[in-house]
Amino acid sequence: MALLLRLGAAVWLQDRLDHHWHRAFLIEGDAEGYWELANKIVAGEDYAIHDPPRYALRMPGFPAVLAVSILLFGQSMFAARLLMAVLGTCCCWLVYCLGRDVKDSRTGLIAGGFASILPVFVGFSVTLLSETTFALTMLLSLLAGNRLYISLVAESRSVSRTDAIKSSRSKAFFFAVATGVAIAAGCYVKPSWLLAAPIVATLLVLCSRQKLQALTSGVIVIATMLLCLLPWGIRNQQMTGHFTFTTFWMGASLYDGLNPDAKGDSDMRFFDKDQLALHMSEYEVDQHYKKAALKFVKEHPVQTLKLGLIKLGRFWKPWPNAGQFNSLSSKLAVAVFFVPIYLGALIGAWRCKNDIWSLAICAGPILYFSAIHAVFVGSLRYRLPAEYPLLILTAVGIQLCWDRFLKHQE
Numbered sequence: 001m002a003l004l005l006r007l008g009a010a011v012w013l014q015d016r017l018d019h020h021w022h023r024a025f026l027i028e029g030d031a032e033g034y035w036e037l038a039n040k041i042v043a044g045e046d047y048a049i050h051d052p053p054r055y056a057l058r059m060p061g062f063p064a065v066l067a068v069s070i071l072l073f074g075q076s077m078f079a080a081r082l083l084m085a086v087l088g089t090c091c092c093w094l095v096y097c098l099g100r101d102v103k104d105s106r107t108g109l110i111a112g113g114f115a116s117i118l119p120v121f122v123g124f125s126v127t128l129l130s131e132t133t134f135a136l137t138m139l140l141s142l143l144a145g146n147r148l149y150i151s152l153v154a155e156s157r158s159v160s161r162t163d164a165i166k167s168s169r170s171k172a173f174f175f176a177v178a179t180g181v182a183i184a185a186g187c188y189v190k191p192s193w194l195l196a197a198p199i200v201a202t203l204l205v206l207c208s209r210q211k212l213q214a215l216t217s218g219v220i221v222i223a224t225m226l227l228c229l230l231p232w233g234i235r236n237q238q239m240t241g242h243f244t245f246t247t248f249w250m251g252a253s254l255y256d257g258l259n260p261d262a263k264g265d266s267d268m269r270f271f272d273k274d275q276l277a278l279h280m281s282e283y284e285v286d287q288h289y290k291k292a293a294l295k296f297v298k299e300h301p302v303q304t305l306k307l308g309l310i311k312l313g314r315f316w317k318p319w320p321n322a323g324q325f326n327s328l329s330s331k332l333a334v335a336v337f338f339v340p341i342y343l344g345a346l347i348g349a350w351r352c353k354n355d356i357w358s359l360a361i362c363a364g365p366i367l368y369f370s371a372i373h374a375v376f377v378g379s380l381r382y383r384l385p386a387e388y389p390l391l392i393l394t395a396v397g398i399q400l401c402w403d404r405f406l407k408h409q410e
Contacts, residue, residue: 002092002116006085010126014078024077031128033058035077038066046239054282055239056248060232061137061188062130081126088125088132091388092116094139099392101146102358110395114341115388119333124384134189135385141182141193142361142389145200148175148217149357152208169213176217180224187229190385191246192372197225199368207357242283251289257311257376258293260300264310265321266377311378315370320380334380345390347397362392 017023025031033049040047041063048055065087066080073079092115099108115121125132151171179200186193201218208214229245237243256266276285297304314321318338319331345363352358366386373382 001113003085003089005117005122006088006125007082009122010078010081010085013123013126014081026127027129030130034063034066034128034130037063038070041067042070048239050277052277054248054277056236056244056282058249059188059191059247061185061190062133064188065133066128077128080128084126084128084132087136088121089116091121091125091132091135091139094136094143095388095391098139098143098146098361098389099395101143101150102361102392103396107392107395107399110398111391114391114394118337118341118387120337120380120384121387124381129381130189131381131384134186134193135388137182137186137189138193138365138385139388141179141186141196141200142365144175144178144182145221146357146361148172148179148221149204149207151175152204152210152214152217172213172217173220176220177224180221181228183221184225184228187225187246188232191250192369194225194246196368197222199364203357203360207360240282242281248282248286251286251293253376254293255289255296257307258296258304260296262307264307264314264378266379308374311374311376312370314378315373315380315383317380321378341387341391341394344394344397344401347400348393348395349397351396351400352393359393362389366390 013026017026025035037047037049037058037060040049041060046053046055047060047063049057065083069076069080069083092112095115096108096112099111101108151168154168154171180197183193183197183200186196198218201215201221204214204218204221205211226245233243233245236248240248242248252268252271255270256262256268257264259270261267261270276288280288318335320334349359349363352362366383366389369382369386373379
């Protein structure tokens, strides 16, 4: 079902773009940049964009995915959308797997079923933007992290059996490495996922009885992630003269959300107006805008707080903010599902209130990105990946309501 719906969405969207809207991308700007970088990867050219060239503007994860499509099927954007449909379908399967591991198969099936049919997931899966690919890597990191936690719990319950302890420790090492690799893969798509590794490490220590083993596993997670990101950091050092595990775009993104003209959404016209890149390096531009954003916060604390609330409102809004989705049908398609999904998640969170780890796995990502985008800019688009694991809490809530309904009927 997930695959068929997404294939249908790919056909519909490509037809609309070609014959009705007469443009290449649904959401231009980011998508165009990703496609250009993907072509440079295929051609073996420098991974850079704009003039003067910026070498550390975008992480290479999503352009690499598009590059696979270009390498196999040429310049067909429709083929790339079909590939994205497959990745979106994989997200639904991972939601099932995570729900099964966190709770049970019934919970996983309900959560995966919702992920399969939600219109916003179906539609966004076939846009040439990074959110679906990031959702895939994020779910993999959550799945590996949860299995790491399970292996630590298994060790704490096997203190009387040496062979069981050795087995659980080997599993813990494997899943610690797998978690670090998956988080790094997520960072290669969306650099703000970088803090996931230390957060997972901290939660492992807080939630596990085997504190030393949990601490060791947490260190392995962080070290593995940094090791996987090291080649990108070294490459950035060589190309720009400055080392970074992510990009030199955070400063401009931060200033985008924290400047005298900010309104909570993205408006990068200041970057083209200032033209700092003509006489500054990427690193210097990044540092300039970071300092300007921090200066704004220091001088305008009340306005900063108001902007944060506006961004949170945009992040949690029941319907899309972007003008491309301003039609009543688009708003209803999202809002009609938003209310029951989030109401079910709240009920599920109450049901799991004593299970800190499960709450962190399912609700942690959306709270994490909510906090991040209260600082940068807010949009429904940025919460979409985190809604996938949240569906597990929705499934728990729905089951609780259904079971109580049946009990009442008896």
